Amino acid sequence: MLLVVTYSQAARTTLRNICRTHDEVVARRLGRAALFDETELAAFLALRLREKHDEAVQIERTEPFNEFAAVPDTVREAAAAYEDRESPATPYSKFASGTDHPSAAEMQRREL
């Protein structure tokens, strides 16, 4: 999908107008951003928005996130285990130390 984020009042207003008149391309509206379906019309509208408002418009192309394809098992398991922790006050660093779960710093270093 296309993620369109606006960074000015005027761009936001134009985006709102686009969303109103082109309901069919909008997958989701999120305040001053919107997700468009991946069609040429959506790209056309996003590009027009950028032509008009320049740097106040950011366009990104997103892909569906499949944690089983993109994320190592260790990270997935750490997330599940931490959310299942017994004491809600335990910080992750304390939770992970002395276990096989990766530390936040390790994960920070490694790209997906």
Added chain:
Amino acid sequence: MRLRLPDGTVREGPAIDLADGPFDVGAAEVVAAIRADDGDDGDDATGALRIDCPQPGPGHDRLGRIPVSKSTPSRGWLLAAVGRSRGLRSPVADDLARLEAKLAERRDRAAEESEADERERADTSAAALREARRRVAAAGEDESRLRERVATLRGRVNAHRDAGDDEATETAQSELVAVATELSEVETERVAAEQRLSALERAARTERDSREARLKLEDAVKNRRREARAYFAAELGDEFEAALRSLASVSATATPSGGSPDEPSDLASDPVACALAAVRLADLSAPVVVSCGRFSDAEAAANWLDASVVRCRPNGG
């Protein structure tokens, strides 16, 4: 009002005091008796508390009992009930009614749908989606592993053929055929898994759409309610302040010795005092159940509140 106690004793008048016993009647019981439909079902059998009084009108739901149901009622919440009891309508009342009806309709429909076709509908739970993603990923992994293997075998077949080793060529060839068949099966599996995932994602998206619509509606209702509360707070604020001041002087005379008299500013942060002030402003025909210690007796409470009063001990008491 006419109140009949469980033992058949009858009390009458605009102010009835149950606080000093002999009967153990809790506030909740009295409130229930006031709100009970005055039908024939409450025949004259003894054993139940019965109260003959006017039907509770608007506002009694919140102000029919002190302390009120909320532990820290806001001024707007109280004054909105006062406004309703007096038949006042906020400028957003129509809007609010419309939005609330819409929200209720949406809830009914959602309940119906979830009951009707629980089996037909795609399972869009997080667990189902996670399982679908896992299958896509697993099938994709199998597929690339087999694809690599096919490439390796193809190379081997060519190498053996170039070397003129017919037997080895044939062996490699038959292995290649087997692996290629497996590959095409896994491919089919992967495509099916992808289709299932995207179908689920579409369904999940529809679900999110309706969730978003509901959230918007709930926000709108909350905003209208806030506006209504602000309206009543502005309309009735002066009267409310005056009632609090009057309560301060009543309390001062009611507690001659002991603690210092209440300042109106202290009373404004006392939930019971605020509720009392609201009841004084409200137009309630049904009795109010008072189980707080601010008045010496039911009559004093009824006089100040300008409402009929049943005074009793705090619940269960």
